[in-house]
Amino acid sequence: MSRLELIDENIRTISEYVPGRSIEDTAKKYGLDPATIIKLGSNENPLGPSPKAVEAILESAGKVNLYPSADAGELVEALSKYLSLPVSNICAAGPGMDGLLDNLMRLIIQKGDEVILPIPTFSYYEIAARANGASVIYVKRKEDFTIDLDAIGTAVSSRTKVIFLCSPNNPSGNIVHESDIRMLLRSFQGLVFVDEAYIEFGEHSVANLVMEYDNLVVGRTFSKLFGLAGLRLGYAIMPSWLKKEYMKIATPFNVSLPALKAGVAAISDEQHIEKSIAMVREGRKYLQEHIPFKVYDSMANFVLVDVSPLNASDVCEVLLKRGIIVRDCRSFKGAGNSLIRVTVGTQEQNECVVEAFRSV
Template identity: 85%
Template sequence: MSRLELIDEDIRNIPEYVPGKSIEDTARKYGLDPSSIIKLGSNENALGPSRKAVQAIVDNADKVHLYPSADAGELVDALSMYLDIPASNICATGPGMDGLLDNLMRLIIQEGDEVIVPIPTFSYYEIAARANGASVKYVERKESFRVNTEAIQKAVSSRTKVIFLCSPNNPSGDLVPEPDIRMLLESFPGLVFVDEAYVEFAEHSVTNLVMEYDNLIVGRTFSKIFGLAGLRLGYGIMPSWLKKEYMKTATPFNVSLLALKAGVASISDKAHIEKSIAMVKEGRKYLQERIPFKVYDSMANFVLVDVSPRSASDVCETLLKKGVIVRDCRSFRGAGNSLIRVTVGTREQNVRVVEAFRST
C-alpha cells in the first residue's frame, strides 16, 4: 500500500485550487523588478486597507498571546450594525469566506449528497463540497453568463442539498436577479448559498431575504471592499436556526484577534469604503470602454475580457512579460480558452493595463 492510498480516492481526484499569480513568482520567472509589476489578477483592493484597520493591528499586536473571543462577538455586533441584520443571524469566520464554505459543507453534507454549481464560477464551491463527500452537478449558464434557473431546477434531485450562486459572479461580474433567487428559494427544499464577496461594488444585495427565507445563506468577505485579503476574514448571514447548528461544528477561535480588531475598524471607516467603491466604478467604466477586446458588463471590482480568436494563455503570457498580472480563466470550469479577468486598479494601473492590452 502506497502512502498516497491513505488518502480517499475521491479526495485525490479533486482539482487543485488555482490562485492568481504572485508578484514574487512573476518577478523571478521574467527577471523583472518586483516594484515594476502591477497585480490585477486576484481582485484585491488597490487602495489597500483602511488606515484605521492598520492602526488597530498595531494597537493589538502585543495581545496576540491571548485567544480572541470564541464567537468573534465584537465583530458580529459591528456587522449587525453595518448590515442592519440581527447578530443572531451572523457568523464571523476564517479563513475568509472559504472557512464558511468548509464548515457548512462539513455540517450539511453526507456521503452521496449532491450540490449544484452554475459554471463558470468560483471553484471553491466544488472543492469544499467534494471534500466532504458530495457529488457536483454542473449547470451551464446562458448567454452573457446569466444563471439558467430553469436548468438548475431540472437538475435538482432528492439528494440535492445546496445550490450555489455567486452574485456578482466570479469571473463574469453579473448579478443574479432577485426574482431568480426567490424562485429557487421557494421551489427548492434545500439550502441556497449566495456568495456576495463583491456585492458592495454592485447595485443590489439579497441579505434582507435571510429574514424572509429560512433556507438562504449569504456569504461575505473582508478581502475585497475592506482590503483585508491577507487577514483571511469572512462572515455568513443565515437563519438563526442554522447559526445555532453551525456554531457547534465551527473551528474554535477561527477568527484571529488581529483580524477581528481590523475588521471592526474597517467597518467604521466609511470614507475608505466610499473611496473604494468610487475607484472601482470609475475604473470599471474606463476598462470597459478602452480595452481593445470584448469586455462584459460587471458589477464587481473586475471585468471579464474575451480575447478570442486569441487564447487567454497567449495574451496573459505577453502581459506578464510586461509586468502586468491578470487572471487566465482557463482554470474556471466551463470558461473556455479565451477569457481573462482583470481587477480594477488605481487610475495609473488601469491606464497601464489598457496600454499593455493594446500592444499585445
C-alpha cells in the same frame, strides 16, 4: 496499501485550486523588478486597507498571546449595525469565506449528497463540497453568463443539498437577479448559498431575504472592498436556526485577534469604503470603454475580457512580460480558452493595462 490510499478517492480526484499569480513569482520568472509589477489578477483593493484597520492591527499585536473571543462577538456586533440585521443571523468566519464554506459543507453534506454549480464560477465551492463527500452537478450558464433556472431545476434531485450562486459572479461580474433567487428558495428544499464577495461594488444584495427564507445563506468577505485579504476574514448572514447548529462545529477561536480588531475598524471607516467603491466604479467604466476587446458588463471590482480569436494564455503571457498580472480564466470550469479577468486598479494602473491590451 499505498500511502495515497489513506486519502478518500473523492479528494484524490479534486483538481487543485489555482490562485492568481504572485508578484514574487512573476518577478523571478520574467526577471522583473517587483516594485514595477502591477498585480491585477486576484481582485484585491489597490488602495490597501483602511488606516484605521492598520492601527487596530498594530494595537492588537501585543495581545496575541491571548485567545480572541470564541464567537468573534465584537465583530458580529459591528456587522449587525453595518448590515442592519440581528446578531442572531450573523456569523464571523476565518480563514476568509473559504473557512465558512468548509464549515457549512461539514455541517450539511453527507457522503452521496449532491450540490449544483452553475459554471463558470468560483472553484472553491466544488473543493469544499467534494472534500466532504458530495458529488458536483455542473449546470452551464447561458451565453451572457446568467443562470439557467430551467436547467438548474432539471438538475435538482432528491440528493441535492446545496445550490451555489455567486452574485456578482466570479469571473463574469454579473449578478443573479433577486426574482431568480426567490424562485429557487421557494421551490428548493435544500440550502441556497449566495456568495456576495463583491456586492458592495454594485447593488442588489439579497442579505435581507434571510429574514424571509430559512434556507438562504449569504457569504461575505473582508478581502475585497475592505482590503484585508491577507488577514483571511469572512462572515455569513444565515437563518438563526442554522447559526445555532453552525456554531457547534465551527473551529473554536477561528477569527484571530488582529483580524477581529481590523474588521471592526474597517467597517467604521466610511471614508475609505466610499473612496474604494468610487475608484472601482470609475475604473471599471474606463476599462470597459478602452480595452480593445469584448468586455462584459460587471458589477464587481473586475471585468471579464474575451480576447478571441486569440488565446487567453498567449495574451496573459504578453502582459506578464510587461509586468502586468491578470487572470487567465482557463482554470474556471466551462470558461473556455479566451477569457481573461482583470481587477480594477488605480487610474494609472488601468491605463497601463489598456495600453498592454492595445499592444496585443
